[in-house]
Structure formats: C-alpha cells, structure tokens
Amino acid sequence: MDTHNVVALPVVSRVAVCGGTHGNELSGVYLVRERLKRREDGTEPVSVVTLMSNPRAVQLCVRYVETDLNRCFTRAALSAPVSEDSPYEMIRSRELNALLGPKGSVQAVDLLCDLHNTTANTGLCLITHSDCDWIALHICKHLQREMSSTPVRYVHFDLPLDEAYSLDSVGKHGFAMEVGPQPHGLVRSGIFSAMQEGVQLMLDWIWQFNSGTLFEGGSVDIFTMVKNIDYPRDPQTHMITAAVHPDLQDRDFCLLHPGEPMFLSFSGETLRYRGKEALYPFFINEAAYYEKGVALSLARKRRVEIPSVRSDTQR
C-alpha cells in the first residue's frame, strides 16, 4: 500500500453516546439506561460519555415536551437569548452544548453518536450534515462490513455546520444513528439488538483507530437528501386525504421511478410520483413527520471515494 496516500487524523478520545433526544424512541432510551447501569465495569476499550438527552420527554414517553430538541442546535438557536419562560428543550439544548460542545470549538467531544428510532423501514442509517467526514464514513464502512442482518446506509443532509440543527452537529464528528422500523413508544428486540451492535462496532472501530490501525480507503454510497414530499391534503381542512401506497410502504432506499404509485387515497385512488428523476425514498411514513408535513424524503445516491486513514498519534 502506498502510505503516502494515507490521511492522518487526530485520535477520537472523547466520545458521547446520547439517547432519548426524542423521548419515545425507545431503543436508544433503553440502550442508554443499560450503558449507564454498567458504565463502571471498565470493560469498554474507549472512554464514553453516555447521556439521556431529554429526560423529561423520556419520562412522559413523548417526542418532546415543548419543542423538538433535535432542531435546537443551529448556531442561531444556540445563541438566541433564553429566559426561564423559554421552551424546556431550548434550555436543555444549552446544557447539552455546554456539556458536549460548545459546537464548533476545540473543547467539543471528538465524536457524538445520537441514537434514534424511526417507524420507517430504514435499517440502520448514519445521518449527518457532512459528506466528507472521513471518520463517520469509515465507521459506516465498518458497520456495512460487519453487520450481517441489517442494511447500513450513510445519509447526508447538505447543510453548513452553522445551520445543522441536530444534536450530533455539536461534536467534532457526529451522526444520528437511526434504526427502524420500530413504532414509537415501544421497543422491538431485533431493532434494539441492531442498535446495540451498531454502537459496539463503532466503539471497536474507534479503539482500533486510536490504537494505530490503518483503515484502507474505498468507496461508500452516500444518499443526499433532495426534497420532502407531503401527504395529499384537503385544501380547506388541511387534513391528509391519502396514506402512503402499499407498493411504496416499507421500501425505503428502493429507487422510485417517475409514474410509480406513491399514495393511495382513503377513497381508493392511486396517486403517482410526478418527479422527473428517479430518486431514493426514505423516512417513508415516519409518524413524527405528519406534523412536519413530510410523508417521505427523496435522496440522490452517489458513490464517493474515501482515503485510507490512521490516527496521527500512534500509541
């Protein structure tokens, strides 16, 4: 191997694993509780801060109490004035930013993994605002290699750091680890196990990376979010008038072609995808996005080459 093409990167010393950012996404909630129970047993190869992001929402088993915590981490939101009358999640986002960030600073944790569940049939996705975070991309490759029964994908929301709104953007590297399908408010053993395996493999990779292992480059498919599609709605009442079509339901990351069925109205009419470009649907029929006017998102897939990496401090 030509080691001149190896990118040397700082070690990933400080890792945060967060769950309960949405309080009714229970695999992450129980995984964090489980980790907190045994955090002192010293068996983990990497030092990890484990944290319940939104304990009040977890207590009530709701997504959020007053506003969606995972939309509170833009630069603007973090620097807006708050008072004791501000929404709980606005206040909590400052606490988390102080604890794990500040976002964009040298003090921020090296990697922030935020655990999420979706009702959509996504498998395991690493979701982040960056398409050139070699650490995140190498971790994705590692999970793709090692996880036999769960499809693993890299999803990219193309936003500058300042506008990235999610908790994971507080870390120097970071991503949401989104696993589905799981209904909100319950835990399915298979989904919990997939998330547990994903976290363990991530920590294994970090340990190997910090220990000086060289990871060879290669290609990774990146799904970049292009647009959201809302449900058909009644123009007067704004109520939805159709559900996701049975032919599309559960087919996240399967290419959707122009003219293919998208919705089936409650009165039995099929509505088709009217775009001009075949795209990859994801977050199909996510319960939490009804209020956001999103029936599904559409992504473009492209293959990117990532360099070989090793840590610049060989210990």
Next chain:
Amino acid sequence: MDTHNVVALPVVSRVAVCGGTHGNELSGVYLVRERLKRREDGTEPVSVVTLMSNPRAVQLCVRYVETDLNRCFTRAALSAPVSEDSPYEMIRSRELNALLGPKGSVQAVDLLCDLHNTTANTGLCLITHSDCDWIALHICKHLQREMSSTPVRYVHFDLPLDEAYSLDSVGKHGFAMEVGPQPHGLVRSGIFSAMQEGVQLMLDWIWQFNSGTLFEGGSVDIFTMVKNIDYPRDPQTHMITAAVHPDLQDRDFCLLHPGEPMFLSFSGETLRYRGKEALYPFFINEAAYYEKGVALSLARKRRVEIPSVRSDTQR
C-alpha cells in the same frame, strides 16, 4: 334446514361506528373522517351514526388527554359524580353514553362498533365482553368467510355488562374492531383498507339480516382472555429490563407452550414462559400497555356452536 332451530332476533336498526376513542389510533380516525365527509350521499344500506369519540385526543394525536376513555364505561364510572374539574374523558364518557346509550337501556343503539388499532400483529379482532352475542358472533363468521387477506378472530373479555369498561359495551350489541399491526400516530394503507373492508362487511351483514336473510349456524373459535403478563422489571427502579423475545414478537394467536422464549433481556438473557398450560398470546408488545404493565395477554381458545339466526321482523 330445520327452521325450528332458528333463533329470531330483533332487527339491528340503529348502528354506531365510532373512531378516535384513542386519539392516536389513526385508521379509525381517518375512517370516521372519511365516513363523515360522505355521510349524506345515501348510498349506505343501513342507517349509521358515525362519531369521533375523543376529539381532543385526536386533535393532539395522543391516546387520551387525562384518562383512558375506553376504561370509563363501567356502570360505576358512569354513575360516579362528575364536576367541571373531572378528567375530560370522564365528562366525555357521559356525553357518549347519553348519545349512544344509556348503557343497558332500551334506548341504546342496537350495535356499537368501536374502531381501534394496535401495534401488535393481531389481524382483525372483534373484542367484546360477551361470548354468547349471536349477532356479534355471526358478524365475525361473516368477516372470516369474506376477508381473504386478513385473519379475523373473536376475543372475549369475560366480564358482566356492569363491569365491562369499554365504549362498545354501551350498545345492545357491540365490539371493538381492533386491527393491527399499525404504529400509533400514523396510518398504514393496508391496515386502513382492512378496517374499511371489515366495517363494510359488517354493514352488509346487518343489511342482509334486517332484510330477512337466514344465516346458518355453525362453530366459531372464541379466544377468552385468561391473564396478562408484565415485562420483567428492575425491582428498585421498576424500569423494564427486557423486550419481547424475537421468537414471540408478531406471533399473536400462535400457541405458546411452557418453556418457550418470552423475553430477551437488554443484557442478552432469554426468559421463558413459566405457565403450566399452553395458551394463545395476543396484544404482544402493544405500545399503550407499557404504562398498564402488560407485555402481552394470554387466551384460552374454545370452539362454540352458534345457532342459525334471522330477524324477527321480515321487511
């Protein structure tokens, strides 16, 4: 056929179809909205009162606002004093009882069908407190005959009318029509369609019955609820420590034998069913029952013979 063995029953003139008794069970919510939109078109063969049971909970997309409406219809609850400080659902249950009942009276609707969804893989269940309601049992037989792609079952909670707590107990005949699996807070097209088909077949049966059609008797399997099983919990914190085992998840109404896997703990330990009798699990991993301490329910199956029926007024 020996018509001496035919039971003559009163016509089923007044039918109520209710949805949104739990505000986040969306197939019923959208089905009721759809019915209310086209209620004036006069195409339905039977006169039906269509009703949104808990509009405040529907508005907020939650199961209930202050207390579970579908536990408010015991004789005791309906006759307890209420004030304006009483939980919203206690007050709403009186309104519904006045509109559709009063429970146990001659004024009550002849049949009340209350639409529900569950996160459990139940198919379509008719759930009621009676195991000898020939109307409900004949409707069940009709659905079993006519629905090709959805399993249909009759579930019996053995309670005297006074102690029956659910909205459907307000009608002279009645049942919850429970369809799953569907996560709460979203609608899946296939589940919506199954519910729509179930309601339509029920109304078809009632129309035929009212028209003088003789329905032959036969046998129906009844699943009678025996007991609930809670999740394993931490004795100190009362937090659950295990999820439903992957071998049991989604296997509602498949016989569970003593010694078979029931839970998989978050640390990886399999916990087995310790009962002495093989029973039929149902409501496996229903999200709304975490707070009620129910991981699943167990039923005994028996086959009952039901008589041939016809209406006593041949129109």
